[in-house]
Amino acid sequence: MIVVLDFGGQYAQLIARRVREARVFSELLPHDTPVEEIRRKDPEGIILSGGPNSVYEEGAPRVDPALFELGVPVLGICYGMQLMALMLGGEVRAVQIREYGRSELEVMEHGKLFSGTPDEQTVWTSHGDAVLAAPPGFRVTARTPSVPILAFEEPSRGLYGVQFHPEVRHTEYGMEILKNFLFEACGCAPEWTPVNIVTEAVERIRRQVGDARAICALSGGVDSATAAMLVHRAIGENLTCVFVDHGLLRQNEAEQVVEAFRREAGLPLVHVDARERFLDRLAGVTDPEAKRKIVGEEFIRVFEEQAREIEDARFLVQGTLYSDVIESGTRDAARIKSHHNVGGLPEVMDLELVEPLRNLFKDEVRVVAAELGMPERLVWRQPFPGPGLAIRIIGEVTAERLEILRRADAVLQDEIRAAGYYRRLWQSFAVLPAVQSVGVMGDARTYAYPIVIRAVTSDDAMTADWARLPYDLLERISNRIINEVPGVNRVALDITSKPPGTIEWE
Numbered sequence: 001m002i003v004v005l006d007f008g009g010q011y012a013q014l015i016a017r018r019v020r021e022a023r024v025f026s027e028l029l030p031h032d033t034p035v036e037e038i039r040r041k042d043p044e045g046i047i048l049s050g051g052p053n054s055v056y057e058e059g060a061p062r063v064d065p066a067l068f069e070l071g072v073p074v075l076g077i078c079y080g081m082q083l084m085a086l087m088l089g090g091e092v093r094a095v096q097i098r099e100y101g102r103s104e105l106e107v108m109e110h111g112k113l114f115s116g117t118p119d120e121q122t123v124w125t126s127h128g129d130a131v132l133a134a135p136p137g138f139r140v141t142a143r144t145p146s147v148p149i150l151a152f153e154e155p156s157r158g159l160y161g162v163q164f165h166p167e168v169r170h171t172e173y174g175m176e177i178l179k180n181f182l183f184e185a186c187g188c189a190p191e192w193t194p195v196n197i198v199t200e201a202v203e204r205i206r207r208q209v210g211d212a213r214a215i216c217a218l219s220g221g222v223d224s225a226t227a228a229m230l231v232h233r234a235i236g237e238n239l240t241c242v243f244v245d246h247g248l249l250r251q252n253e254a255e256q257v258v259e260a261f262r263r264e265a266g267l268p269l270v271h272v273d274a275r276e277r278f279l280d281r282l283a284g285v286t287d288p289e290a291k292r293k294i295v296g297e298e299f300i301r302v303f304e305e306q307a308r309e310i311e312d313a314r315f316l317v318q319g320t321l322y323s324d325v326i327e328s329g330t331r332d333a334a335r336i337k338s339h340h341n342v343g344g345l346p347e348v349m350d351l352e353l354v355e356p357l358r359n360l361f362k363d364e365v366r367v368v369a370a371e372l373g374m375p376e377r378l379v380w381r382q383p384f385p386g387p388g389l390a391i392r393i394i395g396e397v398t399a400e401r402l403e404i405l406r407r408a409d410a411v412l413q414d415e416i417r418a419a420g421y422y423r424r425l426w427q428s429f430a431v432l433p434a435v436q437s438v439g440v441m442g443d444a445r446t447y448a449y450p451i452v453i454r455a456v457t458s459d460d461a462m463t464a465d466w467a468r469l470p471y472d473l474l475e476r477i478s479n480r481i482i483n484e485v486p487g488v489n490r491v492a493l494d495i496t497s498k499p500p501g502t503i504e505w506e
């Protein structure tokens with residue numbers, strides 16, 4: 001087995017998942033797990049994750065130096081590499097030119113880690129610090145145009161470091177590099193087999209809920225639909241689904257979701273019209289975290305009210321994924337944004353949560369959904385965030401802005417689908433920043449909002465790249481939005497990857 005030590009990196013759980021995908025068992029442990037405890041697990045290798053801190057800062061998390069003397073190979077990733085460098089006599093500093101997102105890596109020496117991979121490859125990075133001098137005895141194996149030490153190794157001591165992230169999908173040869181560590185450096189054998197997620201989840205839900213009743217927060221997205229199906233398998237008739245229209249949905253979305261679900265799923269569904277109360281509570285609010293907390297709390301209050309209508313309904317099923325959990329912040333991981341269903345939950349709640357997908361990423365959920373026989377259209381539906389358009393209006397949410405954004409988004413969706421791009425994109429949507437700019441339309445001056453087009457590719461939302469949409473498609477979207485949506489006089493395109501951007505603007 002492989003121990004992954006968590007320094008609070010966004011991708012720490014993803015490292016453990018990738019190792020398991022290579023059919024080696026792997027466990028994520030806090031970085032301050034005592035070395036003795038790690039030794040008792042008898043790992044064949046140890047991976048140090050990335051993290052938000054800078055290794056040279058006072059109080060930054062470290063490891064017991066004995067870890068490097070266990071005779072077990074160690075791979076440091078990003079913060080993990082920087083920590084290894086610093087603790088073993090190298091030098092780490094903040095760099096002038098930071099790297100976030102795509103970088104072109106040049107392999108200088110293939111060594112063990114890059115064995116069998118090309119001399120030049122695209123990697124995904126996310127760092128503001130870098131190793132300026134490798135520790136004595138280490139060989140530098142890769143660089144990028146701006147960072148001279150992007151990977152190093154000291155195979156005779158079993159020590160390896162990469163400044164980029166082999167665990168994310170956008171790193172072209174990431175899986176090969178991880179496999180080289182597992183199979184060449186650690187000598188692991190690909191023998192571990194995963195447990196069946198569906199069987200395991202259904203049993204776990206049965207144990208948790210027993211004979212009580214549950215309601216499921218159902219959004220029309222693939223996560224909550226999959227969670228609902230799993231819970232339905234476990235407790236059958238004792239499940240009622242609740243769909244909340246909070247007034248932050250897209251054009252005609254409520255009708256479409258309710259209609260499709262009633263037609264296809266055959267589970268009882270309650271449709272709650274909560275538009276007024278959400279919009280009332282959001283009035284005057286501009287801070288993104290405040291919006292998220294309001295939406296998170298209000299959702300729960302609606303669900304509590306609905307549960308009171310059903311005898312012995314003590315559980316709330318949500319389609320929470322691991323990406324929602326990590327971005328909301330953990331003991332070691334920074335809070336990037338409070339997802340409404342995790343970090344946005346109120347402190348006091350009447351209902352106990354049932355979250356069968358909490359440890360999974362979206363691409364794993366899509367596999368489960370397909371296994372459960374869900375329609376393709378639902379399996380490949382683009383994600384839509386629970387707080388909806390509230391986090392796509394940058395500034396205060398007003399009825400007027402919601403209407404503008406809805407209409408612009410409908411045009412964008414229409415064109416994306418017509419061009420055959422819907423399935424190829426992770427998400428495509430419109431954002432309305434509440435700033436105004438000057439334009440000229442029909443020889444008259446305008447002073448109106450811009451609409452920003454955001455379209456990205458991703459597998460799991462942990463990293464994303466901006467989609468290279470054809471110019472003629474962008475032109476049609478831009479023309480139609482300006483011509484058809486009053487209140488908009490400019491269209492812009494967001495060309496930021498994640499990192500450094502996130503997919504949503506708030």
Ligand SMILES: Nc1ncnc2c1ncn2[C@@H]1O[C@H](COP(=O)(O)OP(=O)(O)OP(=O)(O)O)[C@@H](O)[C@H]1O
Pocket residue numbers: 216217218219220221222223224225242243244245246317318319320324341381382383384385386387
């Ligand atoms: N309008 C809504 N009504 C009821 N529950 C909701 C609503 N929006 C979100 N939720 C709950 O919040 C959870 C998280 O939302 P999220 O958008 O991440 O998942 P999803 O909507 O199920 O899938 P997707 O990510 O594909 O949109 C959902 O799984 C669902 O339980």
Ligand SMILES: O=c1[nH]c(=O)c2[nH+]cn([C@@H]3O[C@H](COP(=O)(O)O)[C@@H](O)[C@H]3O)c2[nH]1
Pocket residue numbers: 292323327337338339340341383384385386387427461498501502503504505506
């Ligand atoms: O249900 C949700 N509640 C939320 O509060 C929330 N915030 C972001 N998202 C979705 O999560 C994915 C990653 O988002 P970001 O790159 O913007 O952090 C993307 O798919 C986002 O659309 C949310 N989903």
Ligand SMILES: NC(=O)CC[C@H](N)C(=O)O
Pocket residue numbers: 009049050051052053054077078079080126127128129130
């Ligand atoms: N992704 C990481 O591990 C980042 C490490 C460190 N915080 C940096 O900025 O360089």
Ligand SMILES: [Mg+2]
Pocket residue numbers: 219221383384385386
């Ligand atoms: Mg959703």
